[in-house]
Amino acid sequence: MIKLPYYPGCTLKTSAKNFEISAIESAKILDIELIELPRWNCCGTVFSLTSDDLIHHIAPIRNLIRVQEMNGNGIVKDEHRLVTLCSMCYNTLKRANLRVKENPDDFKKINDLMYLEEDYNGNVEVIHFLELLKKTGFEKVKEKVKKPLKNLKIAPYYGCMLLRPKEVGIDDPEDPTIQAELLESLGAEVIDNPYKKVCCGSYQTVQDKYVVSELTYDILTHAQREGAFAITTSCPLCAFNLDNRQKEVKEKHQDFKQIPVFYFTQLMAIAFGLGEKYCSFDLNYINPRPLLIDKKLL
Amino acid sequence: MIKKIVISSENVKFLDKINELSGETVTLCDQCGVCSGSCPMISEMDITPSQMMRKVQLGQMDVMDSKAMWLCASCFACTVRCPRGLDLSKVAEALRQVKLRQAIDHIDIKKIPENEINRLPQIALISSFRKFTG
């Protein structure tokens, strides 16, 4: 079993608990143990974009110091990769890491500001769980499948934070395929559509839910038109906007047919034969159980 | 009659400030409009992202009264496509920051309805407060 430091992020401890537990259990099937970072704090999402705003980069760098500490006290052995699940955490941590590595002045200032912590040494590598799966090999994933997701037409949704900007993206920003590769190895039928990389509206959901629900409508109906039964995502904010905001979509569009939104790890758990024990489908707004029962996966 | 646009020292100062805060050279923008064509929020905006860039090039401070900069969701769709390699998300952020640093918040966090507070995940609140409060 390979042991890796893992950063959950705040939402994976509450409304996206279904993402976390399905990921941790699925990872075990692949001989990967995700070990939660001790004393982690908010990743500082979203990455601050102005040139002078260093205070917002303290939070992500502090978490990277925790990876050093894990190595220091032997929880992991010479393992400098930090695995993330939430796309936004991934983006924020990775960009902050990049920023300090490219700006020695910022690096020094941030270390000075955190004088109670040991200095960050710049050696941590932030990776996303999907990248880890790809590196492990989708062939290996396929070997572990006990219940292929046969006849399940899934449209993977990538959103923004896994793909953009280019320097932190895990795949081609214009035509990502990494989730499709995973889903295919799980036996699902993948539905491609151009809305897979269009923003869900992100944090605009707080100030104007209908701006977001219109985007949700576009993203979901395009996938449905291509024949998708469900959507997958790797971001709790995308999940909220695509799943929970279907309530608002329904208010504005009477003809809209609701569609389940999965975390990709929930489908891994199902395909690996773990059943729904580690899926917490009660946290999904649109109940995906009828679909899975219909496809004889539950 | 063709109207001549006069650029004052005030305008130049504003352009310099946005360049400095964003780390971008806004004058490099060729006004091709790829950003506007890529923006998922365009239908809600009062001015397009390329118009936003033009206004900054000219140092027109009324760009900060636009809805556009607040509607930017930092999705970086424009960023990956700009043929001049400009990062418009950083420019929009710089504009927001000028306002926020004057202690003018864009949202009143105490006025979020209780039923929404009970629904919204932490990730939504944290990210929107980062972008819309100073």
Add this chain to the structure above:
Amino acid sequence: MKEGKNIMDRIAEASKSITTGVDEKDIKNWVTIYIMGRGYRVPADLTILTAMEYAGYKFIRGCGCRQGFCGACSTVYRRKGEYKLETGMACQTRVEDGMYLVQIPFTPAEKAIYDISKEEYNINVFFKYYPELARCVSCNTCTKACPQDLEVMDYVQAALKGDFEGITEDSFDCIQCGLCAIRCPAEIVQYHIAQLGRRMYGRYDNPEPEHLEKRLKEIKKGKFDKEMDEIIHLNRKELEKLYAERKREPD
């Protein structure tokens, strides 16, 4: 221990300069401090609170218990030649030569009014009353400011994760002095959030202690009525004797 006693004597000696107005010639050790920018020569063994009184400031309100428990006399100071802004309780912090200081009488903070029995036991309760919690940037300034040496940022982060047990454990020794809140760049009121967290945890998660249940029954049955009645009718001298001879739990 010998040295400790010596220090206590010196403090007692210095304190006399305030309490009884002893002759200043009797005091050997002096320091110069700066209160709100102005220099004063004061006995070296005073606390910030007593030094300010020595310098002529009167604390009629806002000085609290003077024992380091109540959290009313928050103070900020800088040591000579240091850039760090230090914090402490004025009644517990001794003056040093060249110190710049002031006492902060109060931290403005809105305390939410709620009925915990009507709240749902999940993270939303924090955002309902203190949505600014989501503005935390993990800068750790609150932890640095805490005179109780609590990991304040860690308990704020526990709240952000919906971890009621974490916020309770990490904030248990909070004296609500407000120094975290006044230093917070995100304008969060940490100690009120912690109090809400502890109350929710106590109400919904902490098991009811059996011994409390038992004792409440005893009280209701009148087990202590006779004893209480006797105490009420004692005079002051008898009461003092009873107090001095009371059985104490070991510290």
